Amino acid sequence: MAIDMQPESDRQPGREPGGREPDAPPPPARPWWRRPAVHTALAGAVIGYLLGHLLGNVIAGQYSQVVNSGQNDYAIVLGYVLGTLGWLAGLGVFSDLLRQMTGRPVHATEEARDASAGLARYFRYSLDHKVVGLQYLVGMIGFFLTGGLLAMAIRTELLSPSYHVFSSATYTAIVGEHGTMMMMMMSSLILGPLGNYLLPLMIGSKRMAFPRIEALSFWLTPAAYIVLLSGLMFGGFPFGWTGYAPLSVQATQGADAYAVAFGIMGISLILLGFNIIVTVICYRAPGMHWGRLPIFVWAMLTTSFLMVLAAPVLVGAMYMLITDRTVQTAFFTDDLGGSSYLWENLFWFFGHPEVYILALPGFGVVSEILPVFCRKPLFGYKVAAAGMVGVTLLSFFVWQHHLFDSGINPDMRPVFMLTTELISIPTGFIFLVAMGTFWKAKIRFTVPMLFALGFYFNFLIGGISGVYLSDVPADTTEHGTFFVMAHFHYTIMGGLIFAFMAGLYYWLPKMMGIRLNQTLGKIHFWTMFVFFNATFLPLFAVGMAGQPRRVYTYARSLETLNDWVSISSFLLGVSILIFVFNFVYSTVIARVHEEGNPWNSRGLEWQVSSPPPPGNFARVPVVLSGPYEYGVKDAPPVADLDPPLGVISNAYAAAAAEGAEV
């Protein structure tokens, strides 16, 4: 309780998180180029990289294995790590910390906030959750487009089994960059932008729990992105996104980029999840008890638990890989006492929760949107929340289904088969909830709703194909083929990305006060839906017919199918460009303002103006009823946005007294 009382008498501007005391003198203004922002961060990154590189050469320049292979992994790894630290230092991440440690008044980051209204604050280390949300949004779209461009390159090469646009090495590098870019960056696709922006609004809080951690989690993502892409300068890495050792130990420097980037992103995920967990638990407005929490918030909470519990394993594994590649620790080298199985276990112990990190936020977004456009309460709210919790728990007990043919623990395969099939029960709840909500509904086919419906269609196929993979005999044919590839694109591209689009069309009016063009939105939806399915449905057949994953060439008999898939995927790319056009056109050129509650939603976030005022709520609201009471006669309003003085402190006093009695 003591963490954040948010006293309601706090009507005049008080001390904001990390801010100066109200009566402290304002910090002296500095010229813009001396204030920390992206340009100083870049300078810091370059200096850090050069320092690290130098250090690496000093330490390891003479080592024989360095000379033998003409490479120095020490220099590159240290360059990346110090470069990242320099990037953060240049942003001013450490300034407040140093000031506090040396007893000086804290103002560096606050200066950035005060003095940079307008666009400039989006390029600074901002502590405002609404700024961070939009930073994340633009970043994530950029990362997704980069990954998508690489996907187009993959499909270009696969147009022909015999004529090669790329060499085998380049092709493998592109597949690895695409897979890793998508898997590591898209983990925050929904929680980063929509989560950071909307969570406080949805639970009636003025802010996230840890504004500095929130900003740090975002500013690590561009660092991870640049480090990962820089791997291409060394020829990329030849082991896909899974990085199986000992291939990843023997590979050239591109592998350092993979390990460091994935590690940085792992840290970002831990920070993001940790902040969300604390915010949900401690920052709910009075009356926002667990039974009233919007279902999207349940999804964020469970995803965050997955992040903080799974990502540390990833960071540890990447660290081991780095030491294997540099100081020859041999964690993963069989003939030196290590084990290639160790990597497989560590990686998938992270990797399977990771796929639910990608799936759960999508469940949350579509379940949140459904009641609004069905004009009905969410069917089985408790079932939906329980399903998410069930998925979260079970997802830590299924990882060896990726290793059915590996020879690890073969006697345990029935157990992992069972746990994997069990997880489809709570996953199935989202369909129960959706079908129940449709019952006698008044379905409105708005753009967000279309994307949500597309999500259910795609995820149905993705989920059912997953059951095939959970069965060991069937998986023996399907493992390592394009069948798997089609399966996880159905759950991620067809699930996560569709849900993200649904959320974006739904919440952008809230976040920017601007509506995306609905006609373009419909065109975007239909092209994306049709060409997504045209691209990935045939790939189930391609895989079953025997085409392994990650191959630059394939059997001639599969050329027609592959051509069909490639052409569909280019059209899918065009559909994404329509989205980009719509996004830019609507937010920069047309700017159709949408201030109120365009969807007539009962969500708490819609009860304030769009975009919300600084601090979100003038007073801490008192939540009066659940968010899905559509059609309920005499349902009270969602919240009292201007509760009478004394209500909250009395409530807390009563609770405190109760606590004291027990």
Added chain:
Amino acid sequence: MPAADGTVADGAGRPEPNHGLRIFLLWLPVALVADLLIWFVWGPHLPPGAMSTSAATQQSAIKIMSVMAAPVMALVLVYGAYALVVWRHREGDDEDGPPIHGNTRVSVTWIGVTSVIVLSLAVFGTVELAGPAGAGAGEGNTPIWRPSGGTPLQVQVIGQQWRWTYRYPQFGGFETTSLMLPVGENVQFNITSLDVIHSFWAYQLGVKADANPDINNVAYTKPEHTGQVQVRCAELCGLWHADMTTVGQVVSLSAFNAWTATARTQLAALTKELPPYTLTYDPNAVAQLGKVFQKAGLSGAGGGFYGSQYPVQP
């Protein structure tokens, strides 16, 4: 909690049709036709065919799962289509829908039915895995599910960047790049690697098992028809992963015996140079052999693509 069975008349006085029954009647033929098609028309052609016992097991697993999945999928799709058509918003209707928060009976039924399906699938998968000796999947070093009957034919599969070689320990341990198997005999593959992880995938035989360095991974099958077998690598192993393909043969027992006899004598000189047959090989020792092979103009595992102490991508 209002009943969700659709028998209640709505406020307008028009009797509400029985939606549940309608959806059921729409669903039933779709599910039936889909299942019949899967079982009789599609089933016999499903991959990976029925050339061996393990392939047949996999084919029947895929078939049975499809038969179970089709009605579930049909239910969701038929229900969804019905909902989108019947319960779409009509122009001028500004009312909200009925405030149904949930229905315990429906939820419990759903959870019960999905649990039964899922648990029976798990039992089914376990039976299919144990029955035909591991269903062609890699079973590690100490397989618990073995074929009954006498000693199976042993074939060692050695993966390396980027090709497959095979050793036949019961025939003097000769080593060759061609995979030859007799029809109607149990086969035991011992799969290992000399460098990184590969995955031995004999498509028509329905055999897939990872080749890990320093590890012996066992998989069983029993070819039941003669013919060609497409061998590929199913685990990314570096630059020429896509090219680790060969074609194996399943031939009659007499043809197989003739082949082993010839191969054994023809390869005798090479077999002498080979390290003695073991389940795994020390990559450092094997790499030396590459030079011997190259001098003799022979091919064998350990073609000397690189020194393995600090392996580097060529």
